[in-house]
Amino acid sequence: MSPAPTDGVNGSAAALMTAHPGRFDELSATAWVEERLALLTERAAGGDVRLSVSSGCAAAGAATHVRAQAQAAQRALARWCAGTGPQCEACDGVIALDRLESLVAAVRCASCAPRTPVDTRWCR
Numbered sequence: 533m534s535p536a537p538t539d540g541v542n543g544s545a546a547a548l549m550t551a552h553p554g555r556f557d558e559l560s561a562t563a564w565v566e567e568r569l570a571l572l573t574e575r576a577a578g579g580d581v582r583l584s585v586s587s588g589c590a591a592a593g594a595a596t597h598v599r600a601q602a603q604a605a606q607r608a609l610a611r612w613c614a615g616t617g618p619q620c621e622a623c624d625g626v627i628a629l630d631r632l633e634s635l636v637a638a639v640r641c642a643s644c645a646p647r648t649p650v651d652t653r654w655c656r
């Protein structure tokens with residue numbers, strides 16, 4: 533049995549408020565984190581990821597792509613549940629909000645991220 537994620541949600545919500553002062557209050561930060569957890573949970577299960585794989589992808593390549601995205605989502609999910617979601621895993625700096633909103637599974641800030649965070653070679 534896994535522990536309830538409430539502490540992690542509260543921790544990540546507090547970190548989010550600290551990282552982006554004036555942008556959130558306690559209620560909206562908690563709602564934002566909960567929405568994020570729902571998105572990541574869905575993606576970690578391989579949910580809607582298939583929709584983002586272009587129709588030209590070979591089936592095997594698409595499966596690899598989905599697995600990679602699901603793994604990235606699981607990694608991000610673990611960080612949000614541990615209360616460190618808004619922080620970069622490499623430098624402990626703040627991950628920009630627009631980056632978090634465009635890259636659901638981002639765990640690093642823009643300067644620490646690898647140049648190609650998602651393997652897209654199957655989709656060319």
Ligand SMILES: [Zn+2]
Nearest residue numbers: 620623641644
């Ligand atoms: Zn960083």
